[in-house]
Amino acid sequence: MTSDAFGTAALRAAVLGAWRALPARLREDANTEEDHARGYYRDRVLVELAQNAADAAARTGVPGRLLLRLVHADGGTVLVAANTGDSLDAEGVASLASMRASSKRPDGRHRSVGRFGVGFAAVRAVADEVSVLSTSGGVRFSVADTAELLAQAAADLPALADEVRRRDGQLPALRLPLPADGRPPSGYDTAVVLRLRDEVAADEVRGLLRDVGDPLLLGLPSLVEVLVEDLTSDAPARRIADVEQRWVVASDEGELPLALLADRPVEERAARDWRVTWALPRHGTDPATRVVHAPTPTDEPSSVPALLVATLPLDPTRRHVASGPLTDAMLDHAADVYARLATEVAATGGDALALVPTGFAAGVLDGDLRGRLVERLTRTPLLRPADAGDAPDAVLVAPGNALALLGPAGHDGRALAALGRRLAGLVRLPPGRDAQARTVGVELRSLADVVEDLPGVVDGEWRDLYDALTGLAGDPQAREALGALPVPLADGRVVRGARGTLVLPGALAERLGPEVWRTLGRWGVRVVDPAAEHPVLLRLGAVDVDAAGVLAHPAVRQAVLTQADDDDLAAADEVTDAVLALVAATTRDDDTPPPPWLGLLTLDAADGEPTPADGLVVPGSVAARLLDERVMAPVALAALDRWDERTLTAVGVRADLVPVRVDDVLVDPLALDPDAQDDAALAARSLDGWEDYLAHLAERLGAGAYVGEATAVADLDAVADGAWPDVLERLATVPRLRRALVEPVRAELGGTAPSYTAWWLRERAGLGLAGPFAIRAAVAGVLPPVPDVLAGLDEGVQRALGGVTAFDELDGPAWSALLAGWGPAGSPVPPAVAVAVWAAMAPDHPPELVPAVVGPGVVALTHAEDAAVAGAPMWCQRTDVAAIVPAADPRLLADLLDVPLVDELADGLVGGDPGETADVPEAVLAVLPDAPATWVEHEDLLVDGTPVEWWVEGTGAVAVVHAVHLEGLAAGLAQAAGRWADRYVVEALLAEPGRAATVALDAAWRAPQER
Structure with a gap:
């Protein structure tokens, strides 16, 4: 027999009486239950059951534990939701049976999660038979029993009967509680037992069970454990607890001003306490963060990378946050707690910038929240200073006061640390967080901009700075960005940029001394301070030089060039001292002439007169012996005492x-x-x-x-x-x-x-x-x-000064001088000398006299106007036309001498007796294969009416050779064949044909080109 420990009979009587009195109340209750169960809460069955469990635990102050068990029973599927905490009582039963009132009122000790007593209605989404079993008793709700009770109540009320009939079974089962027997599972105080309506409902619940996870505990802090058991499948049981191990959690709570609740429903106005929880997954992301929890999931989307659980006011659907002053105040609290969450992440070495929302807001509420979060994060110290390293006690920097490096330089630890020690506010950014940093106000700057802001005084830590930047200098873009790097100079100045600076060995810098460096600095020579010398400067454009490299600097040259115009004797002496110091430190090959501008360096002569160095000589030197001291004065002995001879000669003073x-x-x-x-x-x-x-x-x-x-x-x-x-x-x-x-x-x-x-x-x-x-x-x-x-x-010197060993060594002017000074016209010239002159003659302008053939075997100086150039030996017989100048290239020589060709002055026509044609002996043709096979023998041979001994018309085998004797025939055949040098061999063969064999053997001793 089921006991009625909670007065359910009276509750049923009251409800049935109200329906009988006003059938419209039945419709209202039925519609409300259907809306909550099927409209508002269909996918929230487990959430609402967990919420009730959390409230029960909170009321008694015990750790809330929830069991969600799905089993097969009595031919169907049953869901058991058992929890620890407050047991069921009469007030609670009345609340369950009411659709608009809740027993969960604020009592000063806890804030309930559920409101209005409507959340329990979610069970109707999947079940028509519901039992609530507690250690103190139980009740049940049944659509079938409700229909039976309504049938009895409507027996004499047609209006009520019509309403029941019209609803076709969709009745408000939760308004009529019935006594129930049974107890919750061991270890739990209350259990809600749902006999699921059908297999569709069972599948839906099964899916909801799979989704139960950490967000449920995060949203309901009174719960410490949820056990999920699906005994209808092979899915293993799951225990969800200890969420702090998987989430970083930040929470806060307080009391709201009453004025903020003025526009909220009466039931909420007494609930002034508020609570905000932010939870960040320790590893990866979680889908729960995509919606706002208030404290259970809503339909409000979120783009914030952490889970928000807050007592935000909801609209009647409990799916959306209600707008208004209360929501604004809660969002402010949420932003403050979020900043503390970011602080905790940053303090433990985490990536606090991962908490910065970027991109577009997911909705109106998300946009309002994000604006507040960004504003708080901008002012919250979250970022590690660039020079803090891994120090646990580092003082973090607020993004709004921070600057960071863009690009690879921003992730070079050594470079960042070095720059951070010199620039306030420089922080380290995790890779890929540029957008987040920009959102919260971090000033993102290029390496070039940061380098430009570096102070020019680094307290002697130059090498440490350069050493830290070495890794960046390997990247071409970073190397360009380091162009404004401060560089200390040996003269005490600090300049921007290594390009154009000079790096000297330390020993040399010490040897030259600060006075020289200060002087050079005033000229614009930028020598790096030896204390700051570092290889990275060379990669950034500095030049590794020795003293000679400094000496070659354009500024040094300019100082010397302007020294002579400087009326300030002290300034002029300063130039001389600095330049000589550089020269003295220079390793120099004595065979290498000094730069010519060094010769202008002013030194004192022996008489005290300031004189350019290249106008002085070293006393007692070779130069002093060979050069006139009136032109080249000796240098002052004081200069020689201070600077050695090698140094003075290196600037142009003559020792030789x-x-x-x-x-x-x-x-x-x-x-x-x-x-x-x-x-x-x-x-x-x-x-x-x-x-x-x-x-x-x-x-x-x-x-x-x-x-x-x-x-x-x-x-x-x-x-x-x-x-x-x-x-x-x-x-x-x-x-x-x-x-x-x-x-x-x-x-x-x-x-x-x-x-x-x-x-x-x-x-x-x-x-x-x-x-x-x-x-x-x-x-x-x-x-x-x-x-x-x-x-x-020696002959080499003599030749350079005009001496010649052969005529072909004469140049054009020498030829002109030779021909002009040879002697008067008619002076005989030895034929051998004439031949050499003709072969090499190349005056630079036409001469007045030339050696020429004036008779058989006779050469004499002839006026050029009486000479002509001949390209064939036969014209030497025609001195009646002009004095003949033989030439292998007649036209070229005629142009050089500006005289005509002889064949331009005479026609060369053969006359006299017609002569007789004869064959050329075979022995001759064997020697001269290109000679003609016949010749013409004459008693008297005339050419242009002038007697000659031989003549040739044409060339080669088709030529016609005329001659009056064998000597002339040999000459004619040799000219025709182009073998003038063989004419005496031919003459011998003509006189003695039997010598052909001996002549043939002679060819063995000739050069190949002569054969």
Whole structure:
């Protein structure tokens, strides 16, 4: 027999009485139950049961434990939801049977989660038979029993009967409680038992059970454990507890001002306490964070990467948050708690920026919440300073006060730490958090911007800074960004950017001293402080140099060039001291000429007069002996005492004759600028007559020719009287001087010309070297002998100064001089000399006299206007036409001499007796295969009416050879065959045909090209 411990009979009577009195109440209750069960709560059955369990545990102050068990029983599927906590009582039964009132009123000790007593109605979504069994008793609700009771109540009330009939079984079962027997499972105080309506409902509940997880405990803090058992399937039992192990949780609670509840329903106004919980998954993400929990899941979407559980006011559907002042206040509290959650994450070394929402808001509520979160996070210290490393006690920086590096530089720990020690507010950002950082106000800056803000004073920690930046310098973009890196200089300044600075070895920097560095610094030479020397500076554009590298700096050169114009003697001395100190520290090859601008460095002469270095000589030196001291004064002894001879000669003071090098020589004397200060112009300062020499080169190589480099011996115009023999001896024996004398200059596109030194000695020294002279017997008697001043010097020097060994060595001007000075017209010329002259002759302009054939075997000087060039030997018989100049290339020589070709002056027509044709002997044709096979023998042979001994018309095998005797026939056949040198062999064969075998053997000793 079921006991009625909770007065259910009275409750049923009251409800049935109300329905009988007003059938419309039945419709209202039925509609309300159906709306809550099937509309509002269909997918919230387990949530509502858990919520009731949490409230029961909270009321008694015990840890809430919930059992959700699905079993097969009595031919169906049953869901058991058992919980610890408050047992069922009469007030609770009345609340269960009421659709609009709840027994869960605030009592000052706890806040209930459920409201209005409507959550329990969710069970109707899946069950028509519901039991609530407690240690104190039980009740049940049944659609079937409700229908039976209504049938009895409506027996005499047609209106009520019609309403029952019209609802077709959709009746308010939860309004009529019935006594029930049974007890909850062991260890639990109350159990809700649902006989599921059908298999569809069972599948739905089974799916809800699978979804039960940590968010249920996070939303219902009174619950500490949920057991899920699906005994209808093979799914293993699950125990959900200890959520703090899987979630980082931050919570807060308090009491709301009464004014905020003024627009809420009466039942809520007494519930002034509030609570907010944020939970962040320790690993990965959780789908529960996608909606707001209030405290159970709502339909409000969330884009915040943590789960929000808060006592937000809901609309009647309990699926959406109601807008208004109360919601705004709760969102403010939520933002404050969220900031504490972020602080906890940051304090434990976590990625606090992962909590910053980015992208678009998921809805109106989400947008309102996100704005508050971003505002709080901006002011909350969350970020580790860049120089904090892993120190646990690091003082975190609020994003609004922070700056961070963009790109790979922002993740280089060493670089960040070094930069952070020098820039306040620089923080470390986790990879991929640029968007989040920007959202909360972190100033994101490029490496270049950060480097520009680095202070110029780093308290001697330069190398530490550079060492930390070494890893960045390997990336081209980062290397460019480091372009404004502060660099301390040896003169005490700090400049921005390593590019163009000079890095010297420490020992050298110490040797030169601070005074030199300060002087160089005023000139714009930026030498890195040795204490800051580091390889990274070289990667960023600094130049690793020695003292010579500093000396080559344009600023040093400019200081020397302007020294002469400085009226401040102290400033001029400062330039001299600094430059000489650099030169003294320079390792130099003595054969390498110093830069020409160094010769302008001002030094004191022995008489105290400030003088350019290249106008001074070292006392007692070779230069002092060879050069006139009126032109080249000795340097002051004080300078020699302070600076050694090597240092002084390195800046141009002469200890010997010196070669200078003029670079980029363009043969254009008109382009010379007397005020030019380029190296070429400065080098030419000490070369007397340089402009005239360029004019000479223009004649030889053509105006505009590019010579490139020319080396010349300087100061030749300062040679002392009587010193020329010694000077010439030195030029001949000192290798670097000899090269400047004997090596010609060469044009880029071809052609050579004498060196400046050779030209000056021949043209301006007054040594009698203006014309060519004979070195060997081949040209002796035609050219003058070696001048006395060159006697004893080697042939190479003599040749450079105009000596020749053969006529083909003469250049154009020498030829012109030779032909002009040979003697008067009619002077005989030895035939051998004439042949050599004809083969090599190449004057630079047409001569007045030329050697020419004036008779058989006779050569004499002839006026060019009486001469003609002949390309065939037979014309030497026609001296009646002109004096004949033989030539292998007649037209070229005729152009050089500006004379006509002889065949332009005579027709060369054969006359006299007609002659007789005869065969050329076979022995001759064997020697001259290209000769004609016949010839014409004459008693008298005339050409243009002039008697000759032989003549040839045409060439080769088709030529016609005319002759009056065998000697002439041999000459004619040899010319026709192009074998003039074989004419005497042919003549011998013609005279003695039997010598053919001997002549054939002679070919074995001829050169291949002669055979």
